Structures are given as C-alpha cells and as structure tokens.
Amino acid sequence: MKFNRSDFPDNFLFGTATSAYQIEGHAFGGAGQTHWDTFAATPGNVVRAETGAIACDHYHRWQADLDLIANAGFDAYRFSTSWARVMPDGVTPNPQGLDFYDRLTDGMLERGIKPCATLYHWELPSALADKGGWQNPDIAKWFGDFTHCIMNRIGDRMHSVAPINEPWCVGWLSHFEGAHAPGLRDIRATARAMHHIMVAHGTAIQTMRALGMTNLGGVFNLEWSEPATNSAADATANALSDSYYNRFFLGGVFKGAYPDNIMEGLGPHMPDHWQDDFATIQAPLDWCGINYYTRRIVRSNTAAWPSHDVVPNGPLPKTQMGWEIYPEGLYNFLMRTKQEYTGDLPLFITENGMANADVIENGSVDDPERIDFLNQHFDAVRRAVADGAPIEGFFVWSLLDNYEWALGYEKRFGLVHVDFETLQRTPKASYHALKSALER
Numbered sequence: 001m002k003f004n005r006s007d008f009p010d011n012f013l014f015g016t017a018t019s020a021y022q023i024e025g026h027a028f029g030g031a032g033q034t035h036w037d038t039f040a041a042t043p044g045n046v047v048r049a050e051t052g053a054i055a056c057d058h059y060h061r062w063q064a065d066l067d068l069i070a071n072a073g074f075d076a077y078r079f080s081t082s083w084a085r086v087m088p089d090g091v092t093p094n095p096q097g098l099d100f101y102d103r104l105t106d107g108m109l110e111r112g113i114k115p116c117a118t119l120y121h122w123e124l125p126s127a128l129a130d131k132g133g134w135q136n137p138d139i140a141k142w143f144g145d146f147t148h149c150i151m152n153r154i155g156d157r158m159h160s161v162a163p164i165n166e167p168w169c170v171g172w173l174s175h176f177e178g179a180h181a182p183g184l185r186d187i188r189a190t191a192r193a194m195h196h197i198m199v200a201h202g203t204a205i206q207t208m209r210a211l212g213m214t215n216l217g218g219v220f221n222l223e224w225s226e227p228a229t230n231s232a233a234d235a236t237a238n239a240l241s242d243s244y245y246n247r248f249f250l251g252g253v254f255k256g257a258y259p260d261n262i263m264e265g266l267g268p269h270m271p272d273h274w275q276d277d278f279a280t281i282q283a284p285l286d287w288c289g290i291n292y293y294t295r296r297i298v299r300s301n302t303a304a305w306p307s308h309d310v311v312p313n314g315p316l317p318k319t320q321m322g323w324e325i326y327p328e329g330l331y332n333f334l335m336r337t338k339q340e341y342t343g344d345l346p347l348f349i350t351e352n353g354m355a356n357a358d359v360i361e362n363g364s365v366d367d368p369e370r371i372d373f374l375n376q377h378f379d380a381v382r383r384a385v386a387d388g389a390p391i392e393g394f395f396v397w398s399l400l401d402n403y404e405w406a407l408g409y410e411k412r413f414g415l416v417h418v419d420f421e422t423l424q425r426t427p428k429a430s431y432h433a434l435k436s437a438l439e440r
Ligand code: IFM
Pocket: 019, 022, 166, 291, 351, 397, 403, 404, 413
C-alpha cells in the first residue's frame, strides 16, 4: 500500500466489515426465514436464485475468520447481527442465535479486535415481512424490541453500534426500484419505508441509551451525484437524485427535516403525523458512518417523477460491479457531511472496497486493482483529514468474498478469496498488502 498507520491520526481505527446474511449461512443455528430467502426464490430476482443458506459458512468457521482479521492487524471488525437468527419469527428470542453472537463477541475480544456491530443488515424475518415489513409503523417498536434483546446480551462488550446499514438501500432500492427484497416498485411503500426506517433507527438508539450504551452512530450509504450537462434541467434532476439518495437520511437524523424537493414526490404518501417523529429520529449520535463506493451521472427525464435517468456507463474505469472508480466523491462527501450535517462529530468510512473478478492461480490471488482502489480511497481520506474533517476510522468492505445480494456469489469484494464449493479461504494480495501497511 502507499500508506501506513503513521500517515493517519493517532488512534485511527483500521477495520474490515461483513454482514450476517452475506457470510454466516442462514440454514444453521435455528435462524428464521427472511424476506431475502423468498425474494431469491422468486424467478428473476437473484442471479441463479442463490441465497445465503450456506454463504461462507461463517457460522461454523467464525474462529478461523476472526484469526484472519487479527492476523492482518485490523483494530476493529464491523459485523452485523441477524434479526432472523436472534428472533426467527421476528419476536421470539432464539437462544442459539444469542449464544452465537455472544461467542463471536468474546472471540473478537480474545483476539484484541474491537467489536463494532450493526443491528440490521437487511435480513428481515419473513413473519414481519408478512405484516408489511418496513411499511408498517409498528416496525419501530419491533426493531426496538430486537435491539433490546440482542444488546441486553452483548451490548456490554460492544465498541460501537449502529442500528441500520444503508437506509437508502432498505428504503428506496428495495421499495421504489424493486432491486432488493421485498422487491416492490411502489411510491407509497417507499415513502412509508423511508420514514419508518428513520423512526426505527431513533428507537434503537434510545433503546441502547436506556441500556447504558455509548458510542452509538448511524451508517449512511452515499453516492456522489453529478449532472450530465450544464443545463438547468439536469441540475434540477441532479439535486433530486442527491436528495433521495444522500440528503433524505442525513437530513432526517442531523437536521430534523427531509429535503423539500423530495417531499414534492413523497409527501402525499407519507404516514399520518410523520412530522411528529423527529424527536425520535434525531436521538443524538456519537459518530456518523459513510459507506462510499462510486458516483452517478444524472440527466433530466420529465416523463415521470423523480424526473431523471441515471446515465449508464460513465467514462471512468470501473469495478466488477460496473461502478465507476471515483475517490474524489469520498473526499467531497467527507467535507460536505462535516460542513452541512455533522460539524465536529467523528466520521468513519464504514464501508469502502471493490468487486473484482479475482481468480486463484498457483494457490494465490493477485488483485492489484483492489490495492490501487484502496490506495486511492485512503488517499482521499488523508486529504480530507488534512483539510479538517474529523475522520477516525476506515473499514474495508469486505473481509470475505460473499453473497452480493441480487448478484449472488459472482461479485468478489473480499480481501480473502472464498471458494464457494469447498469454502476454502485464500488471502489475496490486497490482504497481505494491508497487513504490511498496518504493522506497528
Ligand atoms: O455487499 C454490499 C453490502 O451489503 C452493503 N454495502 C455495499 C456492499 C457492496 O455492494
């Protein structure tokens, strides 16, 4: 790598991240059915109808996986707790699930790894999906109960916790674009889900505060938006894209308001009395996490709200996902988030990384593309630190190749290669490069 620890502030946290459904193996340990299982079982939704039933079998291999994290020299591990494992029907605790996260937590601490939990990374129990899932206003209470159940067991040992990974994906991508479970394309469902996610986020924060927990944050996925041309129409379209992707959730949590331009479309479909919920949504946070991968280019298309198209195939080099590599967007977001939303609140890059078509050759995996990608993004972070952004850590997505949702197992984001036939782990060149960079 082109950096080492001393290029970052003292106590900067270097970590790596995964999520429950993407690695654990939901066929094991009494986990309940999730809306991802049924979404995947519906033809056309997921490549080869693949699910997280086995995934990386982390449920059985967690000790070796934690060894990989410790051996690379990471300070922290951002993992998630599956609602459907902890409460298979969404409400009744599963002792095996609680025991699993208890063991995992102690395993991290024994290895000197700081446990950084995310409560929800998308595996909604089917029983709750049956009741309308994120569209149902009761979900904030259900989520509060889940939060209490899992954090009452492991919260005493968490370094940090965030409630919901990537509210945009849970809300817009899943209810407006239909690309993720539950696969809806419905504006009323979208408006309700986006707001209820925010209320559930705040309810979880309040629940954890009541348990005496500290170091609580929010994790937002942001995609830098640029207009296709200098026209006024593209500028308007771009502002709307920026609002529903980036500003809606940051605005709710840090300003107690949603952007006006997005409410022109969502407003008529919002739940009753939504304006009264901001006291909960704005429950104070200790840090803000940004997941950043790419940018989008937007052009006006007034045929239907939200009046734009995302231009396919931008001119920059791309990852295996087809996403343009644009580290400047990360720099821009870090500065803008500080200036417009969070002030002196610590910022973390809670996800960044790339998918690459990695192959094993003679027992090793050469991935110079990922090393280059990470160098560019760590450099953007260093520049933002130099320009005054209070950034305190960076979590590389992901430790392992894993289940990339609707794209199945094809897209490889891992620092460690996983053979999905044998489940054998092979650290890639990027893993070894980070290990050298993180040496003390
Ligand atoms: O794999 C996902 C993860 O679940 C959420 N953030 C983006 C990653 C890459 O698409």
